Amino acid sequence: MTVLPHDTAPKSRTAGIPFILKKAFLSALVALVLFSLMIGIRTEAGQDGQLTYWTRFGELASLVGAVFGGSIVIELLRQWIGPTGAEKLVPAAVQNGVSFIGRYVAPALLIFTFLVPVIFYDQRYILDLGILVLTYVMLGWGLNVVVGLAGLLDLGYVAFYAVGAYSYALLATNFGLSFWICLPLAGILAAFWGVLLGFPVLRLRGDYLAIVTLAFGEIIRLVIINWQDLTGGPNGVSGIPRPTLFGIPLDNSDDGLAAKLGIEYSPTHRIVFLFYLILALALLTNWVTIRLRRLPIGRAWEALREDEVACRALGINTTTTKLTAFATGAMFGGFAGAFFATRQGFISPESFTFQESALVLAIVVLGGMGSQLGVALAALTMIGGFELFRGLEHYRMLVFGMAMVLIMIWRPRGLIGHRAPTVYLKKAQAISSDLVKEGHG
Amino acid sequence: MDHFDYFAQQLINGLVLGSIYGLIAIGYTMVYGIVGMINFAHGDIFMIGGFIALITFLILVSIGLTTVPVILLIVLLVSMAITALYGWTVERIAYRPLRHSFRLAPMLSAIGMSFVLTNYSQVAQGARVKPIPPLITGGHTLHESADGFVIQLSNIQIVVVITTIVLLAVFTWLVSRTRLGRDMRACEQDQTMAALLGVDVDRTISMTFVIGAALAAVAGLMYLLYYGLVDFFMGFVAGIKAFTAAVLGGIGSLPGAMLGGLAIGLIETFWSAYFSVEYKDVAAFSILIVVLIFMPTGLLGRPEVEKV
Numbered sequence: 001m002t003v004l005p006h007d008t009a010p011k012s013r014t015a016g017i018p019f020i021l022k023k024a025f026l027s028a029l030v031a032l033v034l035f036s037l038m039i040g041i042r043t044e045a046g047q048d049g050q051l052t053y054w055t056r057f058g059e060l061a062s063l064v065g066a067v068f069g070g071s072i073v074i075e076l077l078r079q080w081i082g083p084t085g086a087e088k089l090v091p092a093a094v095q096n097g098v099s100f101i102g103r104y105v106a107p108a109l110l111i112f113t114f115l116v117p118v119i120f121y122d123q124r125y126i127l128d129l130g131i132l133v134l135t136y137v138m139l140g141w142g143l144n145v146v147v148g149l150a151g152l153l154d155l156g157y158v159a160f161y162a163v164g165a166y167s168y169a170l171l172a173t174n175f176g177l178s179f180w181i182c183l184p185l186a187g188i189l190a191a192f193w194g195v196l197l198g199f200p201v202l203r204l205r206g207d208y209l210a211i212v213t214l215a216f217g218e219i220i221r222l223v224i225i226n227w228q229d230l231t232g233g234p235n236g237v238s239g240i241p242r243p244t245l246f247g248i249p250l251d252n253s254d255d256g257l258a259a260k261l262g263i264e265y266s267p268t269h270r271i272v273f274l275f276y277l278i279l280a281l282a283l284l285t286n287w288v289t290i291r292l293r294r295l296p297i298g299r300a301w302e303a304l305r306e307d308e309v310a311c312r313a314l315g316i317n318t319t320t321t322k323l324t325a326f327a328t329g330a331m332f333g334g335f336a337g338a339f340f341a342t343r344q345g346f347i348s349p350e351s352f353t354f355q356e357s358a359l360v361l362a363i364v365v366l367g368g369m370g371s372q373l374g375v376a377l378a379a380l381t382m383i384g385g386f387e388l389f390r391g392l393e394h395y396r397m398l399v400f401g402m403a404m405v406l407i408m409i410w411r412p413r414g415l416i417g418h419r420a421p422t423v424y425l426k427k428a429q430a431i432s433s434d435l436v437k438e439g440h441g
Numbered sequence: 442m443d444h445f446d447y448f449a450q451q452l453i454n455g456l457v458l459g460s461i462y463g464l465i466a467i468g469y470t471m472v473y474g475i476v477g478m479i480n481f482a483h484g485d486i487f488m489i490g491g492f493i494a495l496i497t498f499l500i501l502v503s504i505g506l507t508t509v510p511v512i513l514l515i516v517l518l519v520s521m522a523i524t525a526l527y528g529w530t531v532e533r534i535a536y537r538p539l540r541h542s543f544r545l546a547p548m549l550s551a552i553g554m555s556f557v558l559t560n561y562s563q564v565a566q567g568a569r570v571k572p573i574p575p576l577i578t579g580g581h582t583l584h585e586s587a588d589g590f591v592i593q594l595s596n597i598q599i600v601v602v603i604t605t606i607v608l609l610a611v612f613t614w615l616v617s618r619t620r621l622g623r624d625m626r627a628c629e630q631d632q633t634m635a636a637l638l639g640v641d642v643d644r645t646i647s648m649t650f651v652i653g654a655a656l657a658a659v660a661g662l663m664y665l666l667y668y669g670l671v672d673f674f675m676g677f678v679a680g681i682k683a684f685t686a687a688v689l690g691g692i693g694s695l696p697g698a699m700l701g702g703l704a705i706g707l708i709e710t711f712w713s714a715y716f717s718v719e720y721k722d723v724a725a726f727s728i729l730i731v732v733l734i735f736m737p738t739g740l741l742g743r744p745e746v747e748k749v
Contacts, residue, residue: 153545207544210545
């Protein structure tokens with residue numbers, strides 16, 4: 001929120017230096033008022049509960065100066081590059097180029113991912129990071145079914161992640177069921193919750209739907225926190241069993257995989273196993289999505305995203321279409337949750353906040369809703385970026401929020417790619433954008 | 442303890458809480474009425490309002506001002522002015538460039554803005570809860586039952602309710618009688634037509650955000666006075682509840698927002714009093730879902746109702 005974008009009216013493009021300075025000066029003035037109290041004064045509760053404050057005029061001055069400078073830079077860039085409106089439409093040649101590269105990037109990326117545990121075998125940090133990225137890739141692909149394909153904005157996706165994680169954690173710790181039995185159960189339970197949520201909200205339009213899913217996500221989290229007998233409340237569930245290779249544990253015991261294979265035990269084995277496990281789960285998500293897209297149900301999702309009224313007119317049952325989208329997305333969220341639980345060995349409600357939902361949603365949006373490769377790259381960028389700024393805990397969420405706003409302004413259809421409908425008329429009809437609002441009806 | 446006395450006390454508490462929710466809900470309902478988007482960052486504007494009130498209050502006390510009414514008035518005005526500028530800036534940066542973008546873009550941008558504001562105040566003012574000493578003390582005993590249960594109406598509760606009523610009166614006058622209010626109603630019905638007839642649509646939308654933010658600032662100040670603390674995360678839950686209030690009252694309808702606010706405040710208070718405190722937020726969120734499913738137009742949200 002450091003700079004004030006302004007109208008893209010033609011007059012501002014040809015304006016001279018006085019205009020730029022005036023604009024920058026106004027921006028700086030606004031910034032001065034905005035930051036005067038929030039940045040200029042710092043409050044803190046003292047030992048005895050008494051509030052004290054001290055001034056930070058240096059920081060205030062540098063921030064206002066930064067806004068002034070930033071405003072000039074933005075204005076100059078705007079004049080050189082031209083209005084932002086022109087950038088929103090990527091030329092066809094570039095798009096063709098991207099799709100050409102995309103054809104080779106995806107396999108290359110896949111092969112590289114397969115080789116990551118081999119290349120970085122000794123670097124536990126990179127393997128852990130890889131697992132984290134793949135978890136978010138899977139979540140992104142799961143949510144992509146709901147948001148990217150069916151066009152239903154879901155702000156409570158983390159609820160299904162939580163349902164999956166707690167399903168596995170509770171089933172495993174209470175009944176001693178193994179990971180491989182719990183995994184499908186977690187997916188089924190999450191899908192069941194997806195249908196349960198989907199049923200009542202079907203009639204709602206875009207942003208009402210978003211708020212209801214958000215409320216649903218919060219309800220699940222609050223129930224987990226407060227239902228202490230079952231879930232352990234804020235303390236979470238600990239001692240969740242580690243996954244086994246179809247019954248063979250990956251530990252240092254005599255029954256362990258290392259002992260059976262006659263090789264020396266190393267804790268890295270488990271990490272590598274987890275890496276391939278989440279990779280397999282993510283690829284399963286991707287494969288199912290791609291296959292579904294070619295089935296009538298996938299076509300119906302895309303049609304629903306483009307125009308709900310037309311969908312109905314063509315005899316598509318929007319109820320079942322939406323419900324299957326919700327259930328499919330939720331199921332993959334549940335799988336990812338079960339994996340998360342077994343990987344961490346400990347889960348608590350803190351892992352399932354709204355922030356998490358927003359992060360996954362941002363990955364889908366950034367990746368260009370509906371594009372599988374885009375989502376994977378966006379997850380890599382986002383989680384990698386988060387790791388880079390690990391030390392700056394609060395600033396990174398600040399930057400994350402700003403990035404979300406800027407991306408919406410700059411490329412609302414996604415930074416990396418946009419998946420057009422699988423089937424569409426080659427010859428575009430000129431229709432006013434007012435007539436193609438989604439979700440009415 | 443007399444059941445009726447307990448009920449009456451909860452009724453008072455609920456109405457006061459509801460007034461605060463109602464003030465925030467007006468911001469949601471106005472923006473939804475005109476721009477057709479959920480201003481997700483509105484709850485955080487409320488939080489910023491609380492912080493600015495707190496800081497202004499600290500400064501005034503430290504320069505030796507002791508007259509409570511004067512302090513309150515200055516705090517109110519400063520907090521309204523600066524928070525209104527926050528509302529204006531948010532609209533300018535995050536929403537105006539997206540006005541003709543695809544449907545979900547403003548919503549996503551608003552979520553981003555909400556993160557920015559939450560973390561901005563956490564970075565700027567720290568994560569710890571900021572308490573203030575009670576500024577308005579004392580109260581009136583309305584009724585005392587035989588076993589000593591007292592129905593209290595504290596002075597701060599009176600202040601909150603009176604401020605809300607006065608603001609609502611001013612606001613209703615603004616919407617129904619002034620040029621700006623007429624412009625707002627015109628933009629709400631048909632932006633293109635309003636623009637053709639000489640209404641400055643951009644300015645009117647900006648003013649809507651400014652007024653909404655100013656009312657949220659008042660709500661922030663009232664929250665600060667009533668609970669005696671602010672923290673950077675209070676905007677999220679309060680925002681969702683206020684949005685629930687706006688939907689319950691019928692989104693787009695002004696009296697509806699206030700009515701919805703009171704209803705949510707009462708429901709939350711009674712739920713805490715008679716069922717469980719832990720699940721009060723669950724109750725509020727469940728109401729949101731139930732209302733949206735069974736009566737998406739809300740209590741007063743009929744098309745012919747005058748909206749802003």
